[in-house]
Structures are given as structure tokens and as C-alpha cells.
Amino acid sequence: MSAYAEATAVTPGSRPGFFTATISDRWSIGSRPNGGYLLGLAGRALQQTLPHEHPLTVTGHYLSPPEPGPATVEVETVRTGRSVSTGSARLLQPVGEDGAAKERLRVLATFGTLVPPEVDSAGPLYLDLAAPELPPVQECLSAEVPLPSGETPTLMHSVDLRLDPATAGWALGRPSGQARMRGWLRPADGSDPDPLFLLLAVDALPPTVFELGLTGWAPTVELTVHVRARPVPGWLRVAVSTRHVASGQFEEDAEVWDAAGRLVAQSRQLARVAPVVAPG
């Protein structure tokens, strides 16, 4: 079992659609579990409840900051159909003295069936986008490099992320001024990326706004991921970009390509940014 499968494992509870889980402390940025990882955890519970195996489109709204530790996931089956099914999931954690359940994340998702890569040979009917050009893996910057805060996120021990140095100026105190980041990504344990791993992959790079010198906390309000194909084994390439930062909010788009050069996921999130410009 891969480390990601283990970290997103859910155990069926007493009623259908109810699961217990443990939010791992090994997929965090600082003290906070990564938002893509949490989406993967909710996605696992949806996968085990709905009649279709693969996430096609998954939206999460982040409601309160989660912490590593016990959690429950409650899945509501919204609709089941022949080719797709839709479900909603709530990720909850006990808080306070009385252990009352507090909702961390609400998810709405449609699942379907993605064909195996080996029978997906026709290629896209239309593609107006190119996989990012990246220097070889060994020439990229290991993301075990500390954040501006000086700390290495535990997430960076669970994934192997190699940033294109051209987009990692922030790490050297020289942000590029372009809200773009790109790099190689794979599970650190050498396991193969699967569709649920893509829910994490789209959110695994540092925030694009670091390259604008905005190195504060950038909490996600909402994240939507489209899984477009099942990845082949090997390195993923991830390109993240932001077009618009205004009124304390920005969107961040990610595209994920597999080792065969296929576009396997697209995502967009809405996040908040503190209007503080770091020196640098």
C-alpha cells in the first residue's frame, strides 16, 4: 500500500457512507494538512461509496483549519447513473472539551470511469496547451528546501517535488514577479500516481504568489479538480499559474501531465492572500 493510500485510508463506520479516518501529519505545510491531501481523503470515501471508481470533477470548500488526528467522513449519494454518479462529502473533526464535530471541508464530486492508459491511445481530439518544458530532474530544485519561514513542510518528505529554478526565485529571495511555478512531482515512496493522487498533485506546489513576493499564508477557499485521464507510472509534470490577484483574492490554475505527455488533470482554486509584500 502506498503512503498516499495509507494517509487517505478510510474505515467504513456503522452506517453506509460513514467513515472514520486519521488525518496524517506527514502531508502538511507547517501545522496544516495540505488542502489537496484532504480532498484526496474525502475522495477516497466517495470512491468507496459511489458505484464509479474515478473522480472526474471534485470541488472542495474549506470551512475551518483541520489538524492532524481523528476525523470522520460522511458521504451522501446525490445521484447514481449508468456512466457517472455524484456525491457530497463532509470531513469532520472532534473539537473542544466535548468533542463536538466541526466541519472542515465540504466536497461535491462526480465520479465516472476513466479508461486505462494502454487503451487510451487515440490521443486528444483537440489540445491547445503544451506540457511545460522543464530542465532535467537533477537540475531542478528539491522542494525539501525550506519555506520562507525557514521550515521544511512534512509534505515535502511525502512527495518528491523538483521545482524549475526559473520559477523558484522566492526560495532565494529573488521572486520572479511572474505568478507561475512548475516542476516534477511524484510520490516519494516510488509508488505510481493514480487519479486520487492527482487531487493532491494540483495543490502540492508552493503558492504561485510567492513569486510575487507575497510569502504569507494563502488559505484556499475553494479547489476544483478535473481528472481528465489515468496517469501512467513515472514523474508527473505540474504547471501552476495565476492571472489575477485583486481584493485579497487570487485564482490558481494547475495542469498536470503524466510521463507519457498526456494532460491528466486541470484544477483551479480560489485563495486569499494577505496584502503584505515581503521584503525581497
Next chain:
Amino acid sequence: MSAYAEATAVTPGSRPGFFTATISDRWSIGSRPNGGYLLGLAGRALQQTLPHEHPLTVTGHYLSPPEPGPATVEVETVRTGRSVSTGSARLLQPVGEDGAAKERLRVLATFGTLVPPEVDSAGPLYLDLAAPELPPVQECLSAEVPLPSGETPTLMHSVDLRLDPATAGWALGRPSGQARMRGWLRPADGSDPDPLFLLLAVDALPPTVFELGLTGWAPTVELTVHVRARPVPGWLRVAVSTRHVASGQFEEDAEVWDAAGRLVAQSRQLARVAPVVAPG
């Protein structure tokens, strides 16, 4: 009251968060109410239930084809906070002899407060995107032009849409081969566009894949809209593009700009396309 406000009006029912509504037949493509219009209807019910007025991010999953006529909207308040609140909405219609409620659309949304345009003078902190260059309104193609089917959608009498002729080759049987479309848009009754109108605006242009010669039905699976600012009165400019058509699915991104040249909404939808190429 604008025609759009009327078409999206909801009447509070017997319990908080329950509303009755009528799905109008004047915002349809063929016999099917436009997906953005339905999102606006659900958005109206959310607006009347949540403590915040403006949609910031709204996701709809389309579950079954709706019809003009009676409907109900049930809103669940997921979380209320100081600056934002989150809710879920179900759009239902009675079907069959027994009038059992069938769910048409499930929505998950976070609302907040957008400042009025006149105090939003700082401009974006970062913008890596340009408003579309369009010919003057009078040189654009009125979208009252019939669809490939020969029919003019009722939607095109409710909005005033003027397509850039460079992106409307499909209407003349000469699709450009580029999955992009752009045009001017405003409510046909001369009313001012508001944040809820933007939920429709992102979905009001013909499908981008028409320009690839794919003129069949392109049903939306999921549509997510980020409202980034309150529009000033006047024409909107809308640019829609698709980057990837594969395995019978495509994404469609829209950007909406107001008459002051401000980016007011971004959207992405996942839709299905029949793998049939029209003669052309």
C-alpha cells in the same frame, strides 16, 4: 425588476431555506434551460439564505435535464463566518404522475461581500490576462442568428449577445478550428449586470466546440464560477476557450470583463461532447 431578477426569483416556503420558483422558458437553448441561468436561480436562493450577499465561488453539478415550469430550491447553510459563508442548494422539480421530486442541480457555494465598483479603485495587484479585443458592437454578429439546428434559442431574446465574427465561423458553416469564442453581452432589457447575472454570463455563449465542427449537444457536467468583482453598468465582454477535448469530455473556461475593463468573473466547466463531426 429586471427580466433576469424575475426569472431567478424565489419565494420563501414554509421552512427556512426552502423556496418555490418557476423555471422560465425564456432562458433556454432548445427545450433546455441554460445551465448558467439555473445556477443563477440556485444562487438567488443561497443569497436569500446566507448572511452574505455576493457569490464568490459557485459550483453546480447537473444531475438531470430540467424543464421550464415549477421547481423548488432547498438550501442548507453549511457554515457562516464573519467574512464568508458557505451553503449548498438543491434544485428539484416534480416529475411523473405522482409528482415525485427529482433533483436537477446540486450547488455548493461560498458567498462574501464584494466592494462597490466606485470604491474598488486600487485595481488588481497582479493581472496576467488581457480583456479580449473585439470589433465594435455593431460590427459583431447578433446571436439571434440561429443555431446549427436552425432554431434561435429563447436565451438569445433575453440576452443581447454580439459575437466576434472571427470566432463565429460555425454559424456560416466554416468553423475556425480554434475552440475560442468571444463577444459582447448584456441583459436584453437594458438592466445592469449584477454578480448573479455573471453566473449566467459565463455560460451564455455557444459551446466553444462548435468552432471545431462539433455542433451536437454539449451537456455540462459541472460548472464553477468565481465572481471576482461587481460589474459597472454597461456591456460585458466575454471570452471563452477550451484547451483539451479528449475521451468525450472537454473543459471550457470563460472570462468576463466589465465596461470599465475589470475582470469580474472567471469560470470553468466540464462538459461532454458526442464524438460526431458535423459536415462542414
